[in-house]
Amino acid sequence: MKTILLTIAVIFATLNGMSQSKEYYTAMGEALGQYANCKSIADFQALGNKFGLIAEAEKTQWLPYYYHAHCYIIMSFMEPTDGSKKDSFIDVAEKSVDKMIELAPGESEAYALQSMMYSARLVVNPMERGQEYSILSAQAVGKALGLDAGNPRARFIKLSNDMGSAQFFGKDPKEFCPQASELLANWDNYKVKSPLYPSWGKEQVLQIVNGCK
């Protein structure tokens, strides 16, 4: 009987723990499923809020911070004109990026997103911020590729940085087209560590490849 009671206690404890992490998986899975439905800044804001909520409830998981920041970075890219709005979105993203890197200092994906955030800052005013943020963005994506040379999102971010600066400096960005095709061709060969890990980016690369034609 004692053993049975102990077993019950253990199972109970395990189940309790599992149900919490199950809740996390469910919530994350549900939120990730909504990416596809996001069309406007408001949509991404609502989704970002969801990830922010999970991040705050969990506190030790880096992935909710990742997606929270990711949504706000996308919002800054979507905002058509207002520079100070763009910056205010990136301000929100930056807080989550900092927390994420604190939680997962060895994650290639974390630095890839940080690089994307710096590029978002640069885009607000390339003339004045180009010098500072192009270096920061290059350093971050360099770190990401250093941790995982095959990370396709890091490779995509580096590619779009290179194409953007080529365009800014009046060069033909098409010289990067072979790279883009190669990246797209091998996209699915990259094994994502877990279903909650970032897996986005294929569509964006496809767009680049289509633009090359």
Add this chain to the structure above:
Amino acid sequence: MKKYILIFLLGVTVLKSYTQTLVSGIVTTGAGTLPGASVYLEGTYDGASTDEKGEFRFKTSKTGKVILKVSYIGFETATREIDLSAGPVRYDFKLEEAFNKLDAVTITAGTFEAGDKKRSNVITPLDMITTAGAVGDVYGALQALPGTTTNGESGKLFVKGGDSEESQTFIDGSIVYAPYTTAAPNMSVRGRFNPFMFKGTIFSTGGYSAEYGQALSSVLLLNTNDMPAEDQLDLSFMTIGLGVAGTKLWKTGAVTATLSYNDLSPYMWVVPQNYNWVKYPNTAEGAVSIREKTGKTGMFKLYGSVTKSRYTISQEDLNQEGKSYDYALSNGNYFVNASWKSSLGPKWNVASAASFTSNKDDVGYDSVSVNKLLRGVHVKNVFSYPFSTLITLRFGTEFFSKTYSLDLSTSEFSKANSFTNNTTSAFAEAELYASSKFVTRIGARMEYSDYLQRANFVPRISTAYKVSKTSQFSLAYGWFYQDPTDDYLLYTHLLGYERADHYTFSYQTSQNERTFRAEIYYKNYKDLAKLNSEAFYLSESYSNTGKGYATGLDIFWRDKKTIKNGDYWISYSYLDTKRDYRDYPGEVIPGFASKHNFAAVYKHWFGGLRSYVSTNFKYSSPRVYNNPNSEVFNGEHTKPYRSVDMSWSFLFRQNIIIYAAVTNIFGFKQGYGYSYATRPDLEGIYRSASIGPGASRFYLLACFITLTHQGEANQIDKIE
């Protein structure tokens, strides 16, 4: 058995999910409903975003008392404890706008700020570099802003009816005693510092903080770059010289060493010059800059430089017809600037700064030799403490020590004069935000000089009020004291401080990258030092009986929006000023003041050509000068100053920039008045020579190369 337990537990979970409570409400702000706000129960996954009508509704399986939280960018997060045991909960929120210093109202009266921290800045660090007429000179760039008057024969800053000595420069908080290069009389000088050293600039043309003393007219606050991003080697090749700079990083710090040598001989052989050079100017400079992070928040900065320059020029001796003499100048400048900023615990912040200057000019002409030596030390500590996000107190102490000596010797006699002036000062200032719309800065400062044996006390106050999201008014009032000019203190310590009272009122509106700004001001000068007889060597010849005023209107319009890839600004200043100071016989318009000053600056990025082109037009109405042959003091007028300047930066590669600049493209004739003999000739006439620029145009061609590990960084902001 196990199976039963499992089923039992699952049952509990299922049951739990059936007892759900609805939470709903509406979120508003002062301006109406707020869509997109995040509403959730703290520490849970239960929550929702508000819809277009600001409404939220979600179900939760939680029970009992929980915290309901609402957050949105730019607003204070609101919380409310709710009880879920009593059925559906409805609660409405009204969010208050969050106080964010970066977006809050700032004091703009008299202030131009360039830095990327505040995003509402009117000018940016890049402007300091790319303004065409400046050709890489910090002070030259400021002369395209309202409130300044260009004096071609000086090159120094003249602000709102103030003499150039009334402006002070501070680097990372400490004073720069010798900010300009040295030149022969009536020849233009430049700033000693490379504008690329600085990430932020605040140019205050009046009404500045109690932190800054010893300036009657304006302060220029330069903040040096923080940590460099990577190891690099910069090479520069210019038509006037060469330079190399190397940067090496380590984990917590970095060092940059710079060497440069400029020699104008080759340039001046090719381009015709107005002056009769005997030895062309050359300058050699070495500088070291060190950065070290201290602790988690601290940063220590050290900058040291040694500069040697010399030239010889032949000038006409106006006192003896047909005679000229060689004027030989050699300058040695040593400068050290150190600063440390850190937080002391969670709230206190400290900023310490110190500077040391030694500037020696050795001048020889005719049979006269003059040796001037200025040695200065400045030490400063500033503490700040935020009582809340809205109230910050700053206070600090300063110590200034300045020794100036002038040795004069001729074939007949020699004379040595010097003085040492130690000034101790303290200041305190509170910045009070009533809301993000209204700020007041109130402060006071006191100084004591052991040489003058006098103390002064000044109040300063400024406020700003945002009338709408895009427009604001700002007011500043204060008293400003400064020691009389060094040339007088050599001979007397009987003088007191000179004083100016500032009243500034400004309006600024910015929207969509367009900024309009208008400012009116009045300055009342009192106790200006006067030399009352020809016996300048007697201490009794001096008195504080001078006075004057300056009043004017400054207009500034900048538009980065209308023209794609283009950016322009227009600046106009009206100035009405008179003063009685130095050896003036009464209250007259001073020789450095222009009634109308106009500048138009245009910059354009040509992506296809990888080129950044900048051009500007500057105009200053005629100034007055004194002709001793005339009855009227300061009764003659110079030509107006006109210049169209242009610069072109071409990104040959991402790490190679080619830069070309030319000043006064159209060759407008420029004359800055006349200099006169110190005594009349046999016919009773003071002989004269016209004062003008060294050449009608200045050309610069340069190539900047940056080498890094990545080979991508460039010197786009290293255009000199």
